Amino acid sequence: MNGDGAMKSIAIVGAGIMGNGIAQVAAEGDYEVFLYDINAEGLARGVSRIEKTLARNVEKKKIDQSQSDDIRGRITPTGNISDLKDVDLVIEAIIEQIEPKKSLLVELDAICKPSTIFASNTSGLSITEMASAVKRSDKVIGMHFFNPVPVMQLVEIIRGEQTSDETFEAAHQVAGRFNKTAISVKEAPLFAVNRILTPMINEAIFVLSEGIASAEDIDKGMMLGASHPIGPLALTDLIGLDTMLFVAETLYNETNDSKYRPAPLLKKYVRAGRLGRKSGQGFFTYD
Numbered sequence: 001m002n003g004d005g006a007m008k009s010i011a012i013v014g015a016g017i018m019g020n021g022i023a024q025v026a027a028e029g030d031y032e033v034f035l036y037d038i039n040a041e042g043l044a045r046g047v048s049r050i051e052k053t054l055a056r057n058v059e060k061k062k063i064d065q066s067q068s069d070d071i072r073g074r075i076t077p078t079g080n081i082s083d084l085k086d087v088d089l090v091i092e093a094i095i096e097q098i099e100p101k102k103s104l105l106v107e108l109d110a111i112c113k114p115s116t117i118f119a120s121n122t123s124g125l126s127i128t129e130m131a132s133a134v135k136r137s138d139k140v141i142g143m144h145f146f147n148p149v150p151v152m153q154l155v156e157i158i159r160g161e162q163t164s165d166e167t168f169e170a171a172h173q174v175a176g177r178f179n180k181t182a183i184s185v186k187e188a189p190l191f192a193v194n195r196i197l198t199p200m201i202n203e204a205i206f207v208l209s210e211g212i213a214s215a216e217d218i219d220k221g222m223m224l225g226a227s228h229p230i231g232p233l234a235l236t237d238l239i240g241l242d243t244m245l246f247v248a249e250t251l252y253n254e255t256n257d258s259k260y261r262p263a264p265l266l267k268k269y270v271r272a273g274r275l276g277r278k279s280g281q282g283f284f285t286y287d
């Protein structure tokens with residue numbers, strides 16, 4: 001089945017920054033959830049992050065202990081991809097590179113029942129190209145969540161060239177059950193929100209590397225002067241500098257426009273392993 005509210009089970013592939021948050025909101029939306037990662041440590045970290053978030057929500061009295069237990073009970077962590085064969089929807093949240101995403105979809109195409117919809121949480125890669133890798137190209141769609149997923153209200157829904165109306169409708173219904181607000185965006189490099197956000201972040205990194213202001217003052221400036229809830233450099237630390245660089249490179253490579261060239265300082269930090277919060281250091285340092 002697909003295309004209506006009868007969907008029961010969802011698999012999330014990739015238990016990283018985004019995947020664990022998507023698994024949590026899916027379980028909160030009453031779906032049976034499989035959380036799959038190829039890396040056992042990554043999977044364990046993702047599950048532990050969900051448990052911590054749920055415990056915090058109990059402490060803050062947003063939910064009670066039995067609701068927390070029910071949500072956690074609906075999530076099955078797995079390192080075995082064949083466990084995903086009967087799910088109604090897969091949402092992939094693996095590395096932001098087209099080839100690994102296409103290989104994963106080809107693998108899933110062979111495993112999953114014919115009606116399973118494949119959604120990608122890509123920050124801006126081509127849904128059409130991903131869909132072209134599989135037989136069920138009408139059942140591939142972009143569902144782009146925002147970080148941190150349990151907090152951020154938005155999902156961008158992106159149709160590829162081959163996406164059917166039924167798949168598009170199903171993605172909107174799922175977003176609703178996740179308690180999110182969806183906007184529909186045409187396929188284009190980085191879609192809508194990241195197309196606007198990424199050049200701003202990239203420019204903030206140029207401002208830092210040109211010595212125009214310190215990292216602290218750049219963030220303070222954008223928070224107090226432009227009413228941003230978080231500064232662009234702290235936001236990059238939250239996103240992950242490696243992911244930010246992949247995203248900036250997509251915009252540059254797809255448009256061939258030099259105004260979008262990624263800041264060299266971003267590349268240098270990624271090469272040095274300064275990936276942001278997830279590695280303990282990015283533009284700022286974390287415990």
Ligand SMILES: NC(=O)c1ccc[n+]([C@@H]2O[C@H](COP(=O)([O-])OP(=O)(O)OC[C@H]3O[C@@H](n4cnc5c(N)ncnc54)[C@H](O)[C@@H]3O)[C@@H](O)[C@H]2O)c1
Nearest residue numbers: 014015016017018037038039042093094096122123147239
């Ligand atoms: N970080 C953000 O703020 C953000 C926001 C919106 C969208 N996204 C997108 O979400 C996706 C994931 O980003 P992230 O920040 O969560 O990455 P991450 O590096 O935190 O996590 C990726 C996870 O995927 C796993 N993985 C890699 N290849 C796999 C495979 N073939 N099968 C199963 N698991 C695999 C890794 O082990 C890792 O645990 C990317 O496409 C990214 O662009 C990220």
